[in-house]
Amino acid sequence: MNQYETxxxxxxxxxxxxxxxxxxxxxxxxxxxxxxxxxxxxxGMRKMAYPIQKKSSGFxxxxxxxxxxxxxxxxxxxxxxxxxxxRFLTVKLDKHAIAYSEKRRKKIKEAKKEEKEAKxxxx
Amino acid sequence: xAQQKNSDIKxxxxxxxxxxxxxxxxxxxxxxxxxxYKDPNFLLKFVxxxxxxxxxxxxxxxxxxxxxVAKAVKRARHLALMPxxxxxxx
Numbered sequence: 608m609n610q611y612e613t614x615x616x617x618x619x620x621x622x623x624x625x626x627x628x629x630x631x632x633x634x635x636x637x638x639x640x641x642x643x644x645x646x647x648x649x650x651g652m653r654k655m656a657y658p659i660q661k662k663s664s665g666f667x668x669x670x671x672x673x674x675x676x677x678x679x680x681x682x683x684x685x686x687x688x689x690x691x692x693x694r695f696l697t698v699k700l701d702k703h704a705i706a707y708s709e710k711r712r713k714k715i716k717e718a719k720k721e722e723k724e725a726k727x728x729x730x
Numbered sequence: 731x732a733q734q735k736n737s738d739i740k741x742x743x744x745x746x747x748x749x750x751x752x753x754x755x756x757x758x759x760x761x762x763x764x765x766x767y768k769d770p771n772f773l774l775k776f777v778x779x780x781x782x783x784x785x786x787x788x789x790x791x792x793x794x795x796x797x798x799v800a801k802a803v804k805r806a807r808h809l810a811l812m813p814x815x816x817x818x819x820x
Contacts, residue, residue: 657814694808694810698767698805703763
């Protein structure tokens with residue numbers, strides 16, 4: 608069971624539900640085939656450094672999960688078939704990368720907690 | 731004759747021969763073990779104005795981390811987080 612991290616970009620043309628549905632489709636594909644979701648993160652609509660397929664912005668989504676190696680090639684075949692996906696990149700995480708992502712997740716959690724406290728104290 | 735001419739030239743301020751600043755690998759010094767390809771602001775430090783990766787002789791990073799930087803930059807470019815070619819990137 609290695610740990611992987613997949614980043615993919617959805618076309619900005621989609622509506623909000625279509626985007627959620629697309630992300631959910633891949634998450635279910637992973638969990639149903641024995642992968643274990645570790646972390647998910649979406650950066651929302653983001654301007655790209657160069658246009659891909661004539662679109663200059665895209666919806667970025669990051670999935671981090673533990674899974675068997677052979678599941679990745681099947682996942683990527685699905686990515687290639689789906690025309691809503693502009694681009695995807697799957698990376699195997701080594702021990703330094705795993706440590707780094709844990710630290711990053713903690714930071715994000717703390718940031719959210721502070722935000723909540725700031726909001727609750729402000730109103 | 732030539733020497734004599736040189737000595738005539740008097741510089742107002744002594745020309746700053748660039749003193750040999752000991753270059754060090756910033757990753758070894760700050761114990762960074764993993765270079766994340768997902769945050770472009772950090773990677774912009776290793777790329778020049780045109781978006782090209784800076785060579786080791788300028789940045790002074792060791793081979794091991796230069797390879798990690800290059801891999802991270804190329805991944806960021808693939809995901810359109812960083813441009814392949816840019817002008818006045820900074």
